[in-house]
Amino acid sequence: MANSASGMAVRDECKLKFLELKAKRNYRFITFKIVGQEVVVDKLGEPGETYADFTASLPSDECRYAVFDFDFITNENCQKSKIFFIAWSPDTSKVRMKMVYASSKDRFKRELDGIQVELQATDPSEMSLDIIKARAY
Template sequence: MAVHDDCKLKFLQLKAKRSYRFIVFKIEQQQVVVEKLGEPTESYDDFTASLPANECRYAVYDFDFITAENCQRSKIFFTAWSPDSSKVRHKMVYASSKDRFKRELDGISFELQATDPSELSLDIVKGRATST
């Protein structure tokens, strides 16, 4: 599975310049491409709404939070979105190419795998962010 250069470029802009809040990626014609860029002002709800109900996607999100010590922190996490209602073949393609694609994105703090919107709840993300 090829990875379009734009994927790495946009990820670096998210990581270094915080140009985006999130990026949604999809597989098209045997390569991973950028589907949507979330503006820095967009919320976590905007991010979850960007994931299609019946299709798999990869995504990264720049998550801001306050630690127990009252420090402002930010962590980038990777999401492998694979809803139960998506086609089995798509799930297999996304599952088999996920690790290779993730290696292209240097600077990911943790990963979420979700098959249902409840698995992307803000509480789960906060829990993972503060424990890593």
Template sequence: MANAASGMAVDDECKLRFQELKARRSFRFIVFKIEEQQVVVDKLGGPTQGYDDFAASLPADECRYAVYDFDFTTEENVQKSKIFFIAWSPDTSKVRMKMVYASSKDRFKRELDGIQFEVQATDPSEMSMDIVKDRAF
């Protein structure tokens, strides 16, 4: 097995879709998965989809990486947006899968320039909208 920390390739589509989310706001979220020793795009969430759609797109028993573009209004009534990186590693996923995702996370995250916050979650309560809001403010 290749060294997962340094041997994990990142498909060019991952960076391309992330740039579209960041610059053109083409997507609300992107879910990534590791497949055949590389990170690939798993799902794209349209700009009108919300956080519930995003949370529902994560599998209950498999790890994923994801980015979510969170829009909010400050107390000064200013529209803002923050990009969250979510490392989804449910307790029910296989140990080997958890290890591969954990060892590859930092390298993959470095490929995505513009992430402001990171959330690590093992069940939906650890990435609730309240947690996202608390981090953004």
């Protein structure tokens, strides 16, 4: 389960909750954090929560991985949804933490089959709703 490059393990619950978000839409978002040498589920957003609720759930001084199920209506008036993977690495987080998250990101992302868009953000402006909308279309 651990990866030799990063030494990071991914708890099965992470994959399970992601599958529930993707297939059953049980959650609007999921945040993940690294504890020790393992990626674990941090928070689960209820289906009715908004993008503002999601961004408010991210700590201002710690890194997180997150997935967000973004619903939108296309120019052709079709209801669509895209799953975003967001690597949150605020400038105020510790350098060591940023390095650990950066080196483990690709390995973790590969565990989550079905991500359609990836974003990296170091402050909230880099993942504003306008940017999410622009990347979704």
